[in-house]
Amino acid sequence: MAGIEVTSLHKKYPDGTVAVEHVDLSIGDGELFVMLGPSGCGKTTTLRAMAGLERQTSGDIRIGRTLVNDLPPAERDIAMVFQFYALYPHLRTRDNLAFPLRAEGKPEKEVRERVAEVARMMQLERLLDRKPQRLSGGEQQRVALARALVRRPQAFLMDEPLTNLDAELRADVRTEIKHLQAELGTTMVYVTHDQVEAMSLGHRIAILNKGRVEQVGTPLEVYDRPASLFCAAFIGSPPMNLIEVQVAEGALHGPGGLVLTPPDGLPRDRSLVAGVRPEALEVTAPGADRTVPARVVSAEALGDEIIYVVDHGGGTDVRVRMPPTVRFAADEQVGLRHAGGTPPVYDTSTEELVA
Amino acid sequence: MGTVAAHGLRKSFGDVQALDGVDLDVPDGSFFVVLGPSGAGKTTTLRAIAGLEKLDGGSVHLDGRDATADTPAARDLAMVFQSYALYPRRTAYENIASPLRARKASSSDIAAAVQQVAALLHIERLLQRRPAQMSGGEMQRVALARALVRRPRAFLMDEPLTNLDLKLRVEMRTELTRIHRALGGTFLYVTNDQVEALSMADQVAVLRDGRVQQVGTPAEVYERPANQWVAGFVGSPRISLLSCRAEGDRLVGAQGWSLPRPRWTTAEDGRPLLLGLRAEDVSVEKRGDAALTGELYALEPLGDRTVVDVRVGSETVKVKARPSVTGTPGQRVSVTVDLDRAHIFDADTGLALSTSGR
């Protein structure tokens, strides 16, 4: 069992591209830590550096207390699960699972026991004698996971393992991974570009952008108070509404007359943007208390909620999340008001959180 | 102007039956979505309607006329491909102009039409660029523009948003709805994303293994699924299905639970049933008489809600809860059920049995 420390990681390729600008991460022992970001943000490079598949240009990586910079992947005591399963196509499932142990030279009896144990954990018993070509995508991914498990490493590194699965299957395997990690208590570093995956899995999430870490926090921290405009736009579906505001008379005033509760200590003379989640706004009948007049641009009925796209004369349309019982038609005149708490406020030029 | 109908479409590729009798009736001017998992036959259906696939059986009717033998060009349809299929050696302008050039329109007519559609999609500044110089989102808009530049009988769209990142996808959904309202044309849209289907469609046809499972408005398909497969495919998180049977005035679960029998179920005693519960119709925070006990398996905080995964024996119940909910895996929880909003399916056929008064 071990935490992972990444200090001042920097990776520059011979042709000049900088994959990782500067990354500091402190991953706790037994944590399910997610690295989230768009493609090219450096998350996969950082993971591969942790694994030893890429050598960083500078910076240190510690697994447990050991500095692993110079250790090849086989000696770092980590197991990796890839996006493309990477199962040996000529081996049956049970031999794929046994492979890492046999490679370590473990006695055959122990190999058999541990394979049986992990097959039971991942419900692979009836698939043990099949070759990968006779397994479905989901089954192959479970075998890949089991093969990582069987080694009982200090940490698991997962590189977007669910991307190739169907949407339905993804949700199921996601829950399994979460449950498994909680049960085993092994440190897990998980890389994804899917913010729903990140939110549902991680104990903590690190949001990466252009080779730097923009924010590290629990899902709720990252959701309620994103540290920058990038994080605000990246987490949450539909994305956060970004409303330009002015500080006046003890309140935040948005265009179109929208009024928001201001946080304390707001600087006055800067151009500011407030981040308002769709569920922090409300659409009502026109003329209701504290509302500004608005028009419904479109309504997306998603079954358990309705997302209204609303034009309140503020330049950009805002998205509002309402229960399915509240129905308005497109082009209907309505009232819009802020119903949530203090929104996070950002400086337009630095794009950082100011309050 | 633009009705599209498919009757009994049949198509196989080798020994894979891609289409197994697909029937569709797309009304003029509607935004009609064909929804299904990958491999369901959605793209094949669209290509058959476009005339790009030869059918083994069935017919395609456009504005009431049998068009099964027509070439793609003669069908007067426009299509947006999943991979955009923009001609790589031509500028955006040339790409968009292509349908008009093929039909020998005059240069001045072409220029006017291209400018108009470019303004509609906000891509005026891209017109002289080549596809290699455009981002995914920009290529998608150019592909859309190429489809919209004429006024064809109907617009066919093959999962056009799949290759875009989340933020763009959400924006484009609203865009497409706006464009549809502005143009008033018939849109036949294919996707495997049920959120897309629910948010944009006037009507949804749910496809599985080459057969249409249900056709209806998004609300109908969500609230009154025709069978347990549709109930499971539409809606996120997935509907929870629990094995049970009716016994007198109770529903008795295979995992040993017991709930009051909803008044509106007409299933006879003893028949194997599936109780369908949507995550928003169950609660771990409210109290009520109809409740199940189970073990907390996992918590998924999604920001605006937390999905609680509760294991009732070997079956799963997913519960939508407030974002601040916490718990420890393994602890006992009580799940209150709103039986008035539950679904009952026949366990053998999967068909929905009488629904509540919704």
Place this chain on the structure above:
Amino acid sequence: MAISIDEAVPGPATDDAPPERRRGGRGRMVVEVLLLTALAVAMLFPVLWMLETSIKENRDVYAVPAKFFDFQITLDHYKDVFVAPGGGQSDLSGSFLNSVIVAAASTVLATVLGVPAAWAYSRFTLKAKKDQLFFILSTRFMPPVVVVIPIFLMYRALGLIDSKLGLVLIYAAFNVPFTIWMMKGFVDEVPAEYEDAAMLDGYTRLQAFTKFTLPLLVPGIAATAVFALIFSWNEFVFAIFLTSSQEVRTAPPAIAGLIGGTTVDWGLVAASAVVFALPVLVFAYLVRKHLVAGVTLGAVRR
């Protein structure tokens, strides 16, 4: 997903292993270089000798011990390739011309037939397509010499013996399967969606192919044509068997005909060989990038 180690990760900081590996590494490299040099010399020496022979005076050609460097250069042999002893066009230049005509015509024919066929195989589902394609490829498993006699008999019955048309036809017949196979790989690389989009735009299938797909296939066609050209140009067996007269003979049999009899004008033979090899070398160099693509296409499945 390939595992890539972009920089050598230094070995572990323990005492054993490194020294032996390093020494072994350098020694290995020396052996490799020696072996490759020997191979290169063995392969290139005949070519070098041929080049030298073509520019040596006749007396230097036969000199013993053999002269490598100190000889006078003469271009007389090259002149003799093209100019007959009494002035006017030589017989050899006539053979070269025949080679050009036959190779060009058979390449054009094979390409014109092969490209549409390749396109059809790539785009359409056909009965037993895999088997058909394998059958087509299998014609290349067989050394052409095996069917020389039946072809000879057929040609005699058809009156095609000793005719340029006969050669063109047989070369095209051998090139078409290869053209189909290689072009199919190139056509597969061009997404069928462009043609679909063009048809929906309002073009016919043929227009879609010519306007949108064909321009993208030009490099592939060039590479395929060069391969076909090389085969036709170098072909010897059928040329020897199916032609006899001076007017029809192509270069390979003509050059081979120079050898035999009492004295052989080796200088002329060498010069003819160099002249013969040159066009193909030039063509291959021009399309070298596409040659690699053609050979390796479809080799790696993603």
